[in-house]
Amino acid sequence: MRPPVTGLPDHEARRLLQVASGLDAVGVGLLEELEPDQEIRYQELIERRLAGEPLQYIEGTVQFGPVTVKVDPRALIPRPETELLWERAVQALGSAGSDTVIVDMCTGSGNLSLALHHAFPEAAVFATDIDSGALALAEENLAGKDVTILAGDLFAALPPALQGSIDLLVVNPPYVSERADLPDEVDKHEPHQALYAGANGDEVLARLAAEAPGWVKPGGWLFVEIGEDQAERALELFHGFDCEVQPDLAGRPRILAGRRS
Numbered sequence: 001m002r003p004p005v006t007g008l009p010d011h012e013a014r015r016l017l018q019v020a021s022g023l024d025a026v027g028v029g030l031l032e033e034l035e036p037d038q039e040i041r042y043q044e045l046i047e048r049r050l051a052g053e054p055l056q057y058i059e060g061t062v063q064f065g066p067v068t069v070k071v072d073p074r075a076l077i078p079r080p081e082t083e084l085l086w087e088r089a090v091q092a093l094g095s096a097g098s099d100t101v102i103v104d105m106c107t108g109s110g111n112l113s114l115a116l117h118h119a120f121p122e123a124a125v126f127a128t129d130i131d132s133g134a135l136a137l138a139e140e141n142l143a144g145k146d147v148t149i150l151a152g153d154l155f156a157a158l159p160p161a162l163q164g165s166i167d168l169l170v171v172n173p174p175y176v177s178e179r180a181d182l183p184d185e186v187d188k189h190e191p192h193q194a195l196y197a198g199a200n201g202d203e204v205l206a207r208l209a210a211e212a213p214g215w216v217k218p219g220g221w222l223f224v225e226i227g228e229d230q231a232e233r234a235l236e237l238f239h240g241f242d243c244e245v246q247p248d249l250a251g252r253p254r255i256l257a258g259r260r261s
């Protein structure tokens with residue numbers, strides 16, 4: 001069936017039809033009309049979306065590389081540029097055995113840890129976050145996976161024994177300035193602790209840069225997501241690594257890739 005006129009773009013209305021009916025895209029295409037209870041549910045979903053709630057929170061899951069991740073307002077919605085960061089990190093590390101240590105700091109929903117565990121099932125993967133809500137969601141996403149989930153402020157979450165032994169550190173930290181004017185859909189719905197770093201936006205990056213050299217082993221890799229106006233500052237901050245800033249698919253400088261010399 002074609003979605004009735006809703007005020008939403010057609011592709012969004014179709015996705016909400018799938019949620020309301022429990023059918024996939026093909027099933028929705030073959031559907032003639034909704035059952036009365038599905039119709040009520042559909043109208044509720046349309047209203048939530050028209051009120052600005054992100055589509056991904058309404059759907060409840062996102063595809064992140066090879067894995068499906070449960071999402072809700074306890075954590076940031078994983079973004080395509082972070083998926084690219086995952087791809088680049090996997091390419092850089094190449095392979096991993098049981099003695100390989102991977103840390104996903106600021107894990108949020110656990111998306112990067114889940115995808116890294118998928119790519120390197122033998123590696124020891126650690127997922128950390130400071131926020132108890134995000135950690136609870138990460139636990140749901142990582143249930144049954146051999147990933148260690150730890151609570152704490154950046155490196156303070158990690159066992160001291162990991163100092164100097166990390167093969168791959170990935171971080172998508174908060175990097176937005178509190179002065180930034182984010183769209184309402186982001187600012188009003190996603191956790192502020194996941195977005196805002198402080199007055200300048202580089203506060204968490206600076207703390208990461210100061211401590212990371214003590215944790216990543218010589219020859220180990222570092223991948224950090226940054227804001228598109230932070231490339232120069234990030235290169236300055238992470239001088240303990242041989243770094244470059246890589247563009248995302250739109251050509252914006254969003255990924256700091258470094259190797260510990």
Ligand SMILES: C[S@@+](CC[C@H](N)C(=O)[O-])C[C@H]1O[C@@H](n2cnc3c(N)ncnc32)[C@H](O)[C@@H]1O
Binds near residue numbers: 079152195
């Ligand atoms: C930008 S989100 C990234 C979430 C997820 N890794 C992703 O890529 O979608 C940043 C995450 O960092 C966490 N965070 C913020 N400050 C932190 C800190 N000082 N120590 C550890 N985690 C922190 C937030 O709770 C949030 O989950």
